[in-house]
Amino acid sequence: MLTIRELAKQSGFSPTTISLVLNDSPAGQHIPEKTRQKIRDLAAKLGYHPNQFARSLRSSRSYALAVMVPDISDPYCAQVLLGINKSLFGSKYLPVLVDIQNNRARFRHYARTLLERRVEGVIAVANSLQLQTEILGTLAKRGIPVIVIGRESTHQGISSVSVDNETGARIALEHLYEKGHRRIAFIRGPRKVVDSARRWRGISDFAKSSALPLDKKLIVEMKDAASSSEEGFEAMKKLLRQTRGFTAVVAFDDMTAFGAIRALTQAGIKVPEDCSVVGFDDVAAAAYYNPPLTTVSHSMEKLGNLGVSIFLEAAQKAGKDGRILKATQRKLEPLLVVRKSTSTV
Amino acid sequence: MLTIRELAKQSGFSPTTISLVLNDSPAGQHIPEKTRQKIRDLAAKLGYHPNQFARSLRSSRSYALAVMVPDISDPYCAQVLLGINKSLFGSKYLPVLVDIQNNRARFRHYARTLLERRVEGVIAVANSLQLQTEILGTLAKRGIPVIVIGRESTHQGISSVSVDNETGARIALEHLYEKGHRRIAFIRGPRKVVDSARRWRGISDFAKSSALPLDKKLIVEMKDAASSSEEGFEAMKKLLRQTRGFTAVVAFDDMTAFGAIRALTQAGIKVPEDCSVVGFDDVAAAAYYNPPLTTVSHSMEKLGNLGVSIFLEAAQKAGKDGRILKATQRKLEPLLVVRKSTSTV
């Protein structure tokens, strides 16, 4: 492998000069263009690449960003990852993927590993369960920027990028209301999940302000977060057993909506002709579901983008003055995407 | 940060002894248990972690495995990633995620970066287009184990884990045949995509051996690989414009099947009552689609597992005798997963 010393020999300049040129170091301001050219040309010709290990050892920087996801096969994660990758391209950072598998032990294990590897930051896609904060806190305390995606962080020193759940739920309901729906059913998220409460507040606020009655018979609550599609399916079946007196459903999220739609179709109820359905998230499959799902989009890609830009800023600051950037909280406004699963009464 | 030298001072032993103990080096066989204990205890107490940068510099090993995907938001990739991550857990390797975005320029860019970072291997999820081989070849030539997932590699020095497409297509068709279907339509994959031809061979072989006529009117070919769901939708609409004389469809893959189902539903044709549909891949969404899709599963998770085990073996060999393991080709037998999108005539 070609080293800078070898390059020095071949070019007749010293390693120092070469390093200064190749890194455009401010300390090498005075090196004449002619020298620079010679060095650059030779480096290119010989295919010289600085050894990252040596660099890292010198600078104690890994140029690695850890991306933690609760479960890689969750389509929600995939979109966020997309955003992260796009934003990271062009920077000198490479993402290290860490899949927690919704598992506490793995979480601990990886937290250690990441420390040892000296990753320069961690972007963690929020788990529906709240496992994370404590361990992430450990990382943050060690001076590593931690950014949580998808949930507001209360913890000092942890940044977050999340969605305005309240507004999201409100515009979903508003859409149905405007389409003339008055008998609307709800599949609420599990109590444990933080988002549930917020979304429900959006619902009840809108209901109050528009004098829409919320019938308890039309409200089902999900049990836990695993396989929301199955849960949506069951919830809808339960709903249908009790009553058919509704013309629309607000589902907790897209996966729930998918399950609900299946149950409706199976019961011979057509979506959207006989019953409208709205989801939340705008997961990729929403666009090609049968029928394509009207849903609240909060551009998970954008969540990822924002997460990266917070990280990049923190990393830069850290490199400069060795100080730690204080945590940032950002919130994204959601948007309704109207597809084929909703229609007028 | 605590160094081995500091630990040496505190313990009264030399850095050498400490290194030998902490790494269970064969060279340190003769160190008595008592010393070992003392050292281990102190290291644990002080929370000593060896600096990976220094280690890497010494050993020129990065303990990083690059995972290249054509498009992270493709559900096919997600499943493979899951398998890779699961298999990598417990090893000392961490996956570096590289999303090519179906883009040649990015591919080149990342190939360079990965070389510089000295990743110890590359697992590349096959692109539907054939961009890859040349650049991957460059990596392989440099002695980095390259494993392609999802397509047979012809290139010397590149390993691969792929699916028996022929068998897969055959069992899909066979299933419909056994359910009594005789007028069967086909949405063929794009010509460019290698898998298309293989799957079609499986189809025509079965047709021949069972005297099933293949009616040209019932065969549509897709144009390119982008957004196969949309293409499936269009293909089915085209099919329906020409004729309705079929009771079942074999789609190129799951995404195509999703599109086809949407078109059928939209035309008032019920799946599976009026028309059966089979897919290929068993993407996650297949399980919760409306209706849940009968499809050929080739456990992409397992593809990922196998890819990792090939890599791990190669990496170990490389570490030992510095030699490069010769490329391995593996093929997985697919399996039919019967769900709700197919029924008897």
Add this chain to the structure above:
DNA sequence: TTGTAAGCGTTATCAT
């Protein structure tokens, strides 16, 4: 049984 010292490749400091 344990310790000394060299070297991995880079870059920052200081000298020329």
Add this chain to the structure above:
DNA sequence: ATGATAACGCTTACAA
């Protein structure tokens, strides 16, 4: 304007 040198922290051949 350019170069010599030391240091980053670890491992390992060799010495004691």
